[in-house]
Amino acid sequence: MSSAVEVSVIIVNYKTCELLRNCLRSVFEQTKDISFEVIVSDNGSEDGSVEMVRNEFPQVVLVENKANLGFGAANNRGLNVAKGEFVFYLNSDTLLLNNAIKGFCDYWKGHESENLGALGCNLVDAEGTLTESHGVFPENGKLIKAMMHHLAAFAVKNAMKFLHMDISKLRPVPVYKKFVGDVDFVIGADLFVKKSELARFDENFFLYYEETDMQWRMAKIGLKRRLIDGPRVMHLVRGGRGKMDDVLRYGSFSIIQSEISKVRYTKKNLSKSVSFALKVMILLHWLSPYIFKNTRQYFGVMRSV
Known part of the structure; x- marks a missing residue:
């Protein structure tokens, strides 16, 4: 050899x-x-x-x-x-x-x-x-559509959490x-x-x-x-549903970093206007009272992306 x-x-x-x-x-x-x-x-x-x-x-x-x-x-x-x-x-x-x-x-x-x-x-x-x-390369239209769907779903989950309703089964398990x-x-x-x-x-x-x-x-x-x-x-770790509350997990470090990187990727490789739209929508859902204590420190980072 x-x-x-x-x-x-x-x-x-x-x-x-x-x-x-x-x-x-x-x-x-x-x-x-x-x-x-x-x-x-x-x-x-x-x-x-x-x-x-x-x-x-x-x-x-x-x-x-x-x-x-x-x-x-x-x-x-x-x-x-x-x-x-x-x-x-x-x-x-x-x-x-x-x-x-x-x-x-x-x-x-x-x-x-x-x-x-x-x-x-x-x-x-x-x-x-x-x-x-493996994954599929992001596309402008699909990114906007997915983010709009996410915003609507996240608003519903916030409301359900406020009303103490069970939201644990709302997150789909990927196959x-x-x-x-x-x-x-x-x-x-x-x-x-x-x-x-x-x-x-x-x-x-x-x-x-x-x-x-x-x-x-x-x-x-x-x-x-x-x-x-x-x-x-x-x-071992990726892909698990985990035990974190389905609203609170969107204030986790990994999800926050993923969203920042999504905007950065879109701006670099796809469209500056679409990246701006994504940025606005992400900042809106970061205002959730349940995750704001975690997300607030990243507003400046997101604005600079």
Whole structure:
């Protein structure tokens, strides 16, 4: 086997020590017959993550960012030191269930003539059920329609919460089907790409939409994004209904960051007027008395997007 590194596995961590430990174990236990390195880019965790990596996985390249730079920026710090021909961006809340890294690498090398830009696989959740693995590029009309529907639904849920009515069953449970073939974009939980400038994220996206933006750039130059059969990866956190109140969850950090990134993505890649309309509608629902204590600190951020 060549001594050159074939794949650099880059894992961003922010206060997920136990998840990270299990993820790293799965990578080293499952990955065989391929030259690889693992890079953990830590965003200033204070939960013992850095010490755990140093003590239990001394072979891991540790990048200490000292602050929470966001998902894309932290991945870029890992990319800066990566030595592999390929890069596998992997969430800390994942587990490899087979020799997935070699599977991705072998597939790419066997399909070099097909203008590949990114690979992923059909993810499963902790129960082994298929979960979100890919997405469709946002479109202006669909974004506006979805946001108007959301505003109306959110107003109804606020009213029901005020009246102490049960709204727990109003949130639909998504059902995902297995898909193999070309997609608009592979989600960032397991994203296999060739190391190049195209593998770099736009750091203006703090959280969410960064992988969508990357693969939008790939699409514009004719590179394919594809889900393949073979690699098996479990994504533990994404896709769960969770126990948070269906109104209060819209004041959570992750939802707020997703909405900021949605506006940023729309302004950058689609339409400034549509991004402005989205911004206004999002700010309106941020005024909800139930989530305003969380959203108020982000009004200035949203206005500047």
